[in-house]
Amino acid sequence: MQNRDRRRAAIRELLLEAPVRNQEELLEKLERRGLGASQPVLSRDLRALNVAKLGGAYQIVEEERVTPLEQLKSLLRSVDPVSKFLLVSCEPGAASAVARALDSEELDGLVGTLAGDDTVLVAVKSTAAAQRVRRRIQELL
Amino acid sequence: MQNRDRRRAAIRELLLEAPVRNQEELLEKLERRGLGASQPVLSRDLRALNVAKLGGAYQIVEEERVTPLEQLKSLLRSVDPVSKFLLVSCEPGAASAVARALDSEELDGLVGTLAGDDTVLVAVKSTAAAQRVRRRIQELL
């Protein structure tokens, strides 16, 4: 049924037009448009539409997914290649978090990471890979 | 007490390091760091830190506050100055929402708005103000 998609489109619009505090409120607005539904349906729609409740109101989050590494960029300080390794310097204590984020990034040519306190040693397959990975990280600095 | 700020700083870090599904989970992580608290406190902290639950996990929303008007930009169609007025054309039915958003923008020189169905009449102090306001809106088109 395209019912669902009509409803979701309406939800998008409604969220843009005016702040919506909770699902019940959204429900009423939908009903006024002849698009009845139950609260569970809204819960699912909102997740599908990537809507977040921020402050007191729902808001569509347009952006592309921010990867863990991107989220951590404020903790990064520098990247230096050393043969088949990279030394990534971070804020004190942040190394393990950064290492985990780097791992999860699934960067091509990245073999593994080893975290100290404020430094991550990144092992890569080749010096060429080192360059690529380095560039990727540098973009965030 | 600076207890609260230490806790909030820790929350920031924790949210960056790994996804957190709910407040209870966050609570445990905080306790491991010796920063015990109760669930209500977290609820308040999360709002104060401008954290949203998106998909299944909490995520800090790095401000860049989107004003109501910016949210509505997809509903805007055109702006035309007419002496000390602007005629803003919108998607059908969107005028009142747009008018409200314009009001809340507190634009300098903007006197008031009057919404029809798909058009907002914006009254401004002077033709110079009209130019400024017009430019501001045009940026969004």
Next chain:
DNA sequence: GTCCGGATGGAATATTCATGCGGCTATTGA
């Protein structure tokens, strides 16, 4: 037609979160 199988949605329920309120502590100002 009948029988899946997937997709959708609802009722009931479980879970998660927000808030009213009172208590405690620290601070201010007389």
Next chain:
DNA sequence: TCAATAGCCGCATGAATATTCCATCCGGAC
């Protein structure tokens, strides 16, 4: 020193949301 005030917190509880489980509705295969 002693109110008075402000800030932070926790408990209890209710509000809001997520999830489980089931019914129903297609559309296709047979």
